[in-house]
Amino acid sequence: MTDRALILVAAGRGQRAGGELPKQYRDIAGKPLLAWTMDNASQTALFDRIILVVAANDSWAADLPGDAIRVTGGATRTASVRAGLDALRESPPAQVFIHDGARPFIDRDLIQPLIDALTTHDGAVPALAIADALKSDDFTPVDRDRLRRVQTPQAFDYAKIKAAYDALPADASAHDDIAVAREAGLTLAFTPGSERNFKVTWPDDFAKADAMLSPRKLTITGSGFDVHKLEKSEAPLWLCGVEIDSPYTLVGHSDADVGLHAITDALLGAIAQGDIGDHFPPSDPQWKGAASDRFLAHAVTLAREHGATLRHVDLTIICEHPKIKPYRAAMRDRVAAITGLPLGRVSIKATTTETLGFTGRREGIAAQALATVEIKA
Numbered sequence: 001m002t003d004r005a006l007i008l009v010a011a012g013r014g015q016r017a018g019g020e021l022p023k024q025y026r027d028i029a030g031k032p033l034l035a036w037t038m039d040n041a042s043q044t045a046l047f048d049r050i051i052l053v054v055a056a057n058d059s060w061a062a063d064l065p066g067d068a069i070r071v072t073g074g075a076t077r078t079a080s081v082r083a084g085l086d087a088l089r090e091s092p093p094a095q096v097f098i099h100d101g102a103r104p105f106i107d108r109d110l111i112q113p114l115i116d117a118l119t120t121h122d123g124a125v126p127a128l129a130i131a132d133a134l135k136s137d138d139f140t141p142v143d144r145d146r147l148r149r150v151q152t153p154q155a156f157d158y159a160k161i162k163a164a165y166d167a168l169p170a171d172a173s174a175h176d177d178i179a180v181a182r183e184a185g186l187t188l189a190f191t192p193g194s195e196r197n198f199k200v201t202w203p204d205d206f207a208k209a210d211a212m213l214s215p216r217k218l219t220i221t222g223s224g225f226d227v228h229k230l231e232k233s234e235a236p237l238w239l240c241g242v243e244i245d246s247p248y249t250l251v252g253h254s255d256a257d258v259g260l261h262a263i264t265d266a267l268l269g270a271i272a273q274g275d276i277g278d279h280f281p282p283s284d285p286q287w288k289g290a291a292s293d294r295f296l297a298h299a300v301t302l303a304r305e306h307g308a309t310l311r312h313v314d315l316t317i318i319c320e321h322p323k324i325k326p327y328r329a330a331m332r333d334r335v336a337a338i339t340g341l342p343l344g345r346v347s348i349k350a351t352t353t354e355t356l357g358f359t360g361r362r363e364g365i366a367a368q369a370l371a372t373v374e375i376k377a
């Protein structure tokens with residue numbers, strides 16, 4: 001493999017991005033922006049060495065993982081690149097790629113065309129066409145066909161770009177490395193840029209990068225259905241963890257809370273973990289008369305152990321008796337408390353069957369539920 005070094009410049013202050021930390025040390029999807037850039041650059045497996053240019057007092061740099069060679073940058077990007085090039089002087093690579101630490105989406109698709117371009121040119125830069133119409137500040141149309149948005153990494157024959165930088169005045173501040181190379185008369189090529197490869201520059205860019213770097217999540221909905229027999233009794237009637245004032249009770253091995261059972265089954269369905277009877281068999285005496293909130297709490301824990309987070313519950317109770325409306329707020333509170341859901345994500349509805357069927361004759365209560373979970377893809 002051609003001896004190829006990568007210089008990551010990360011000594012800027014990120015003033016346009018705002019915030020307390022320089023932007024390259026701010027957390028994005030669980031790790032610092034600069035750590036994403038370093039990791040993605042390493043994963044290309046196309047560089048023999050990585051030189052990381054950081055500011056002298058940026059103590060956050062000490063926490064970055066990896067075996068990049070650390071170099072102290074300067075007051076301008078040009079000075080920082082110069083420091084990176086100087087660090088390679090003793091053992092010069094054939095090629096050097098210079099990349100902004102603030103562009104975390106570096107990948108092989110960007111780099112391979114640059115490598116190819118260096119077989120015929122001294123330097124190369126990824127570039128994008130412009131989609132919007134362009135105007136100058138007095139509305140004069142500007143011909144966009146001649147313009148490009150250029151990105152990094154910018155790739156060079158090391159000896160030639162080093163000589164080009166050495167020829168600059170000590171206090172020079174160039175637009176970028178291609179500008180330095182052009183000034184020195186190097187031959188240059190454009191290669192395909194990528195919309196993904198944007199530079200984190202403005203405050204809104206963090207949310208964009210976070211969405212692109214966060215693990216993808218699947219949303220899965222499970223359904224649950226349950227019926228229990230309704231009988232006249234002095235025993236309590238439990239629905240959704242709330243005791244209902246009623247001359248009836250629901251009959252079952254546990255407290256027969258048909259609402260909590262339907263939600264439990266829906267959640268078990270969402271994580272494909274069988275049904276409530278598998279986890280709490282009616283044949284097992286320990287569940288006799290058990291309060292059903294423990295069944296639902298168990299399903300919530302199981303979901304968490306399977307990497308799933310419950311996001312929403314929608315329950316419909318089908319009965320002629322009791323009237324659900326007076327108890328609905330208390331039921332939603334109880335289900336929210338058991339599941340840890342915010343109240344706004346717990347829906348409890350009720351319907352009759354217009355006196356038809358077993359629910360219409362007050363022989364039983366049915367309940368059906370949907371439970372929605374989010375899980376890492």
Ligand SMILES: Nc1ccn([C@@H]2O[C@H](COP(=O)(O)OP(=O)(O)OP(=O)(O)O)[C@@H](O)[C@H]2O)c(=O)n1
Pocket residue numbers: 009010011012013014015016017024053073074075076077078080081099100101102103199200201
């Ligand atoms: N003295 C500097 C200035 C910039 N950079 C690096 O050059 C890259 C591109 O620069 P830019 O996006 O302009 O970053 P900042 O200079 O940090 O941003 P700002 O201009 O908003 O302060 C960044 O990775 C930045 O850390 C550098 O190494 N040394």
Ligand SMILES: C[C@](O)(CO)[C@H](O)COP(=O)(O)O
Pocket residue numbers: 077100150151152175176177199
């Ligand atoms: C090098 C660069 O990223 C190419 O697009 C850009 O010129 C540096 O960013 P800045 O905003 O001009 O500092």
